[in-house]
Amino acid sequence: MFKDSVPKYWRLRDVVYRLKYIYCRDCGKSSFPPRSKCPYCGSSNIDHRYSKGNGVVEEYTVMYQSEARYQDYQPIVFGVIRLDEGFRIVAPIVDVDPNSVEEGMRVEATLRRVRVDGSTGLIQYGIKFRPSRR
């Protein structure tokens, strides 16, 4: 039986549901996850923004063995995805045959179950990606 942190999931809901990121008004770079200072230049002159969820696969790997709670999702394709807003994120790519994933493939955000805490705990949702439809 797993017991995930309820406050942590709640605190991060803007980040995991809507890909909230920071945009630095000094150096013009975007980064994820959001924090109080730009990781590139240290500036606090930042905006909080939400990604539209469209991006491209830069690298990927296929996981055939994972911890027990993720076994139902296997095989899991993990991608390093560069969002159109400029930042990168590591996230699962779903609705796809692992053999047909390629670097440079366009992907779009989809809200999915990320973790299910046993049979009585929270269902945690978050953004995964799938091949773009248009």
Add this chain to the structure above:
Amino acid sequence: MASADNVGILGWGAYIPIYRISSDEIARVWGFDDKIPDSIWVEEKAVGAIDEDTVTMSWEASRYALMRSGIDPSEIGAVFVGTESKPYSVKPTATIVAEALGIPPKKLASDLEFACRAASEAIRISIGLVKSQIAKATLVIGADTAQGAPGDLLEFSASSGAAAYIIGNPNQAAAVIVASNSYITDTPDFWRRDGAPYPEHGEIFTGEPAYFHHIVNAVNGLFEEYGFTPKDFDYAVFHQPNGKFPLQVGAKLGFDREKILPGIVTPYVGNTYNGSALLGLAKVLDIAKEDEWILVAPFGSGAGADAYAIRVTDKIEEKRSLAPTVEELIKRKILISYGEYTKMRGKIRKYER
């Protein structure tokens, strides 16, 4: 003529999971007569992936509805999810979906249950909220991961999918709900007890006294009150527990097959329950032209039906291309085996280790 509704459909969105299981596969596994799929006209049904549920499919359909609506999420004053497959027994689906869509806290939000017509009830509630200016616009979602017990005939049709509508100002609308009517009784045609994983149905009781009686009365009530006849409509969309019932109820009401077929979805994706008639309406909105009229009649067990008279406006063309059409979503598919289907829909009993 009674007071008209005159409330707009600002945007519509559909979502159908990518996975399909064929009726032939289900018949093969359970040893059913292979003529059954043809007799009920269900060729394939959509299967939600293992990480999909009513929350995630509601989000997908709503994103598309918002894209077409042209309004900001902050203008949504109410979010309703009509479903009979809530991920939580206690904790609203609507709050999660609204938060994930960026709809701010100043709103109403709830899940409605009335078998397959809860989302339709939400449309009628929305008409009241918008006309009374309590809400500028509302988001109505019909979504289900419908449950059919393994080996039950229901398993041929019970599927996964969602449809979403933004209801609001008729002047910005792709289509206007001109009038509506409801017909509701206590009829025990289909039910699922609290805590039970699969529903029960009253077998032959589901047809004549339930589906046909309620839809015919809801539609005839609308016709009598507002003076419509079948000739006034270019399309007729009915709840679709299978492919045959909508054609049969349409014939009873005096509609030609040609007016019903454009809104038929169940033979290709199964019965998405709260999605069913509303996906059919979305499919018609994907092709309808200015000044065409659409009759929509959802049905839910328990039992009740609604009837809507909807007129298409000149804004439909510009909105149509802003999101995928139902036809595009139907065509985008990956066929799976019965084994994969049981895993995806949680029909395999696993023990926690």
